[in-house]
Amino acid sequence: MQLSYRNRMIIYNIVLFAFAFLIIVFCMFQGTSYYYINQSKDKLLEMTQNATLYMEQELKNPENTDSLENQLISDGLFFSKSISQTEDNRVLIFDSNGLILGDSVELSDTNTLVTELSLSQAQAAPIFTLKSINDASIVYYVAPINIDDRILGYIGFVYPLVEMDIFLRIASILLSIGGLLGLSMVILVTVSYSKHFIQPIKDLTKISGEINNGNYNLTIHYKHMDEIGELTQAFNGMITNINNVILQLESERKRLAGVLASIDDGLLAIDKNGNIITSNSYIKTYFNVSNPKTIYDFEYQSFLRDIFDSLKNGKAHISEEIDCNDRNLLLIGSPIREKGFEENYMIIIRNMTSARHIQEEQRKFISSVSHELRTPLTTIIGYTDMLTRRKVDDPEIVNRSLNTINREGHRLLRLVDDLLSVNKFDKAEFDFKKTNLNIVLLLSEVVEQMQIKASQSDVMINYRSDELPEVLGDYDRLQQVFINIIHNAIKYSNSGDIIDVISAIEDDHIVVSIRDYGPGISEIEQKRIFNAFYRVEEDRSRGSDEGGSGLGLYIVKQIVEKHDGKIEIVSQVGEGTNIIVTIPILSVLIYGGEADEKVID
Ligand code: ATP
Ligand code: MG
Numbered sequence: 001m002q003l004s005y006r007n008r009m010i011i012y013n014i015v016l017f018a019f020a021f022l023i024i025v026f027c028m029f030q031g032t033s034y035y036y037i038n039q040s041k042d043k044l045l046e047m048t049q050n051a052t053l054y055m056e057q058e059l060k061n062p063e064n065t066d067s068l069e070n071q072l073i074s075d076g077l078f079f080s081k082s083i084s085q086t087e088d089n090r091v092l093i094f095d096s097n098g099l100i101l102g103d104s105v106e107l108s109d110t111n112t113l114v115t116e117l118s119l120s121q122a123q124a125a126p127i128f129t130l131k132s133i134n135d136a137s138i139v140y141y142v143a144p145i146n147i148d149d150r151i152l153g154y155i156g157f158v159y160p161l162v163e164m165d166i167f168l169r170i171a172s173i174l175l176s177i178g179g180l181l182g183l184s185m186v187i188l189v190t191v192s193y194s195k196h197f198i199q200p201i202k203d204l205t206k207i208s209g210e211i212n213n214g215n216y217n218l219t220i221h222y223k224h225m226d227e228i229g230e231l232t233q234a235f236n237g238m239i240t241n242i243n244n245v246i247l248q249l250e251s252e253r254k255r256l257a258g259v260l261a262s263i264d265d266g267l268l269a270i271d272k273n274g275n276i277i278t279s280n281s282y283i284k285t286y287f288n289v290s291n292p293k294t295i296y297d298f299e300y301q302s303f304l305r306d307i308f309d310s311l312k313n314g315k316a317h318i319s320e321e322i323d324c325n326d327r328n329l330l331l332i333g334s335p336i337r338e339k340g341f342e343e344n345y346m347i348i349i350r351n352m353t354s355a356r357h358i359q360e361e362q363r364k365f366i367s368s369v370s371h372e373l374r375t376p377l378t379t380i381i382g383y384t385d386m387l388t389r390r391k392v393d394d395p396e397i398v399n400r401s402l403n404t405i406n407r408e409g410h411r412l413l414r415l416v417d418d419l420l421s422v423n424k425f426d427k428a429e430f431d432f433k434k435t436n437l438n439i440v441l442l443l444s445e446v447v448e449q450m451q452i453k454a455s456q457s458d459v460m461i462n463y464r465s466d467e468l469p470e471v472l473g474d475y476d477r478l479q480q481v482f483i484n485i486i487h488n489a490i491k492y493s494n495s496g497d498i499i500d501v502i503s504a505i506e507d508d509h510i511v512v513s514i515r516d517y518g519p520g521i522s523e524i525e526q527k528r529i530f531n532a533f534y535r536v537e538e539d540r541s542r543g544s545d546e547g548g549s550g551l552g553l554y555i556v557k558q559i560v561e562k563h564d565g566k567i568e569i570v571s572q573v574g575e576g577t578n579i580i581v582t583i584p585i586l587s588v589l590i591y592g593g594e595a596d597e598k599v600i601d
Contacts, residue, residue, distance in 0.1 A: 005201070006194045010187060017186045021179050028171065033137075036164035040139050041128055044157055048126065048143040051083045051091070051155055056147045069096070072145070072152050076101020083155070092156035093145075096121075101153065113156045116142040120154055130161075137161040200228045204235055216243045266329075266349030270295050270308055272342055286329060286349055304347060307333040311345040321352065328352045361534065369549060373415065376408035418551040422532060432474040432562055439510055439583070440465045442475060443503055446482040450490065458495040461486065465503040468510055471583050477559045478583075484552040485514045485579045492518035492577070509565075509582045517576035526569045530557045 003011070058079070059071045066074070076093040084091040084104030093101045098117050112131070119142075120127040126143035139159040144151040203220045210218055218239060222232040260267055266282035274295040284290045287301050298304045307318050311333050318333035330350040335343050383401040392398055447463045454461050482501075489499045493516050500515040521529065521536070528534050535550035560567045565583040 006191070006198055009194045010190045013186050013190045014183065017182060021175075021182065025175055025179075028175070029168065032164065032167060032171070036161050036167075037130060037139070040159055040161060044128065044139065044141045044143075044159060045126070047083075047087050047089070047157060048141075048155060051079075051087070052145055052147065054083065054086075055079055055145060059147065059152075068147060068150075068152055073101055076153070078102065080104040087157075090158040092158070094142075094154040094156065096151055096153050098154070113140055113142060113158075116140050117154060117156065120144060124151060135165075137165050200232050204232070207235070207239070211239070211242070216246055265351070268292075268295075268304070268347040268349070269336065270345045270347070272312065272344070274308060277344060282349065282351075286324065286327065286351070288325070303331065307331060307347055308345060311335055326353075328356045361531070365532075365550070369415070369419070373412065376411045379408045380405050380412075415549055418549055418555065421555050422551055432477060434472050434474055436470040437473050437475050437478070438470055439468050439473075439478075439503060439512070442478055443482060443501060443512065446479055446486060447501055450483065450486045453487070454490050454493075454499065457490055457493065459490050459493045459497050459499060461490075461499045461501060463501040463503075466505055468503060468505055469585055471510055471563075471585055473563050473583065474559075478563070481556045481559050481581065482512070482514070484556045485581070488552060489514050489516035489518070489577070489579075492516060494518065505585070506582075508585045510585060512581045512583075513578055514581075515576065515578040520573040520575045520577055521569060521571040522573050526571060529553050529569075530567070 055072070055075075058075065059068045064071050072079075072093070073095055076095070080091045080093045080102035081104045089104075090107075091104045092113065094117060095101055098114075098121060112133075116127045116129050121144075124144055126141065129140045131138050131140060137160070139157070139161060141157040141159060142154055145153045145155050200220060200222045203222075207218050207220060216239060219236050220232045222229050260278065260280045263280060263282075266286050267278065267280045268283060269277040269279070271277055276292050276294060276297075279292060283292065287298060287304075289298055289301075292298060295305055295308045301324070303320070303322055307320075310318055315333075316335065319330065321328065321330050323329075328351070330352045332348045332350070334346055336346050337343055383405050386392065387398065387401055392401070443463060443465065447461050451461055486499065486501065493499060497517050501512070502515070503510060503512045505511070525536050529536070530553050532551060532554040534554070557567055560581055560583070563583050565581060568580045568582075569577065570580065571577040
């Protein structure tokens with residue numbers, strides 16, 4: 001059975017205490033016995049001397065005629081009794097042969113002195129023997145009776161060490177009580193003391209368990225700076241470090257998750273067994289599979305499994321394009337090789353739909369631009385060829401030809417200007433020179449300018465306006481906006497139509513609407529016509545005069561937005577089109593008083 005640390009401590013301390021206690025008891029008993037025995041030796045010596053002196057006086061009494069030895073034999077009993085009375089002890093008198101002459105108590109146990117007596121006889125010296133009889137310590141003492149340098153006989157004392165016995169008995173009782181108390185104290189102190197320094201160990205164990213369960217917000221409190229204190233401090237330091245590392249990892253994880261979430265591509269990291277290590281939200285967007293656990297969760301996307309299989313079979317790089325859920329997706333697969341780690345795999349899914357769309361738009365644009373450039377150039381070259389080669393004399397033909405060359409030249413210039421504008425927008429280097437301007441004046445000028453073009457198509461432009469506050473804007477660019485919109489309106493109006501241009505103030509906005517009664521724009525097309533290069537396909541079939549690059553409304557939108565405004569279409573096929581431009585007046589309040597001219601990007 002494995003004893004607990006506390007129980008072991010209790011046992012060790014009890015053993016230690018018992019050992020110390022026994023040593024103390026032993027020393028005490030030995031010391032006490034030594035003291036009492038020495039004291040009794042002195043006393044017995046003194047008693048022997050007194051008795052000898054007394055017997056010498058009695059034996060040398062002048063009335064005594066007999067020899068000293070005979071005298072001793074006859075007075076032996078008397079001596080033993082009288083000395084016993086004086087010394088308050090049992091006294092025995094022996095002759096020189098060891099025969100008992102007198103015993104003050106007359107007990108039959110005289111043979112207990114036999115050994116001492118014979119030893120004393122042999123050595124002619126006192127013999128002292130301590131015996132324990134019936135739990136009583138008794139000293140048997142025999143000494144020669146030496147008178148006139150002759151040993152007349154022997155005197156024996158039976159001297160009980162009563163005081164010593166009493167003392168030792170009381171001491172035993174006291175020591176037993178003390179021992180028991182001490183033992184209890186030892187147990188008590190050990191238990192409470194062990195609690196004192198076992199508690200931090202228990203805390204450490206508990207906290208280790210909690211750390212194991214993933215709880216790292218813990219500290220152990222221990223106020224003493226001893227070894228346990230050092231241990232708890234080290235442990236607390238370790239927890240703090242773990243916490244810091246966890247926080248670091250957590251922030252790294254969040255950063256990584258943020259990076260993954262902000263990547264515009266779908267991402268799948270897969271381990272060797274096909275388990276998904278990481279995926280981002282695009283996976284759900286592209287494949288409608290949420291939280292995939294393995295590559296096999298992509299039930300309907302066998303191409304992903306194929307890429308995974310190829311990578312597993314050692315292919316280093318896979319790139320393929322597929323059509324999936326109306327999207328054009330580029331799949332790029334590659335292994336993730338990290339030293340010391342198993343090989344994993346990554347599949348990046350890039351949505352190429354809009355890129356392909358733009359490519360398509362650009363392709364259309366290039367062919368459209370080439371076509372647009374080609375048409376006026378062919379006309380110009382045709383006319384100049386005719387004028388130079390054929391020597392035309394008719395001034396009317398010459399005049400008409402030069403007019404056509406001029407018109408086509410302007411058309412070319414407009415196209416090139418638009419292309420340059422788009423290029424600048426794309427590079428974000430378009431500068432605006434903003435001034436406080438009167439939009440009514442601006443629109444009047446545009447309408448007047450466009451009226452010529454309108455009348456050529458037999459179209460009338462009506463312009464009405466409230467009185468409007470000034471707005472902050474780029475005069476030339478805003479003119480370009482309305483020229484474009486009105487130009488479109490003319491282009492798509494039928495002969496004899498009216499175009500209504502109305503400017504008004506609405507809350508803190510100036511609202512300009514250009515309403516025509518042409519073919520209108522379908523809802524699908526409405527979403528597209530602000531895209532660069534976009535033109536409604538059938539428009540291209542119109543006469544070369546009507547053609548455009550599809551850049552007009554794109555440029556218009558960019559300019560309006562740079563004025564913090566917006567552009568909307570209200571249109572239905574066959575019902576005509578209303579293009580509404582809204583520009584905030586707020587900008588005047590902000591910039592109005594400050595400067596006449598401002599340049600912003
Ligand atoms: P550009 O203006 O560059 O010479 P464009 O006029 O064809 O060429 P946008 O002004 O951008 O190009 O117009 C895009 C398309 O929107 C046009 O091709 C046309 O089909 C359609 N559209 C624009 N305005 C109208 C309108 N008022 N009525 C009908 N369709 C319109
Ligand atoms: Mg246009």
